[in-house]
Amino acid sequence: MNKFLKSLLRTAVYMMDQYYEKVDRASDRVSDMVDRGREVIYRENHELRNILSFAAGVGVGIGAGVLLAPASGKEIRSSIKEKVRNIRGQAS
Numbered sequence: 001m002n003k004f005l006k007s008l009l010r011t012a013v014y015m016m017d018q019y020y021e022k023v024d025r026a027s028d029r030v031s032d033m034v035d036r037g038r039e040v041i042y043r044e045n046h047e048l049r050n051i052l053s054f055a056a057g058v059g060v061g062i063g064a065g066v067l068l069a070p071a072s073g074k075e076i077r078s079s080i081k082e083k084v085r086n087i088r089g090q091a092s
Contacts (some may be wrong), residue, residue: 069076 066073066076071079
């Protein structure tokens with residue numbers, strides 16, 4: 001009877017050990033899936049936001065410049081053309 005109980009206990013310990021290993025593997029797989037899900041959801045990519053912010057800033061700057069300009073539109077355009085020609089001449 002003593003041998004039978006020892007054998008029964010060994011079998012029970014072996015089965016429990018196998019069960020815990022399976023639980024650990026399943027837990028690791030779930031943890032990996034959660035990590036991959038977090039990467040997809042919380043991806044830290046702000047390139048588009050930065051580009052849109054820059055474009056909005058440029059637009060606001062141009063708008064403020066046109067509204068607050070001390071000269072008329074025709075005078076401003078001719079001034080810009082002169083500056084562009086001067087820059088081209090210096091670059092050549």
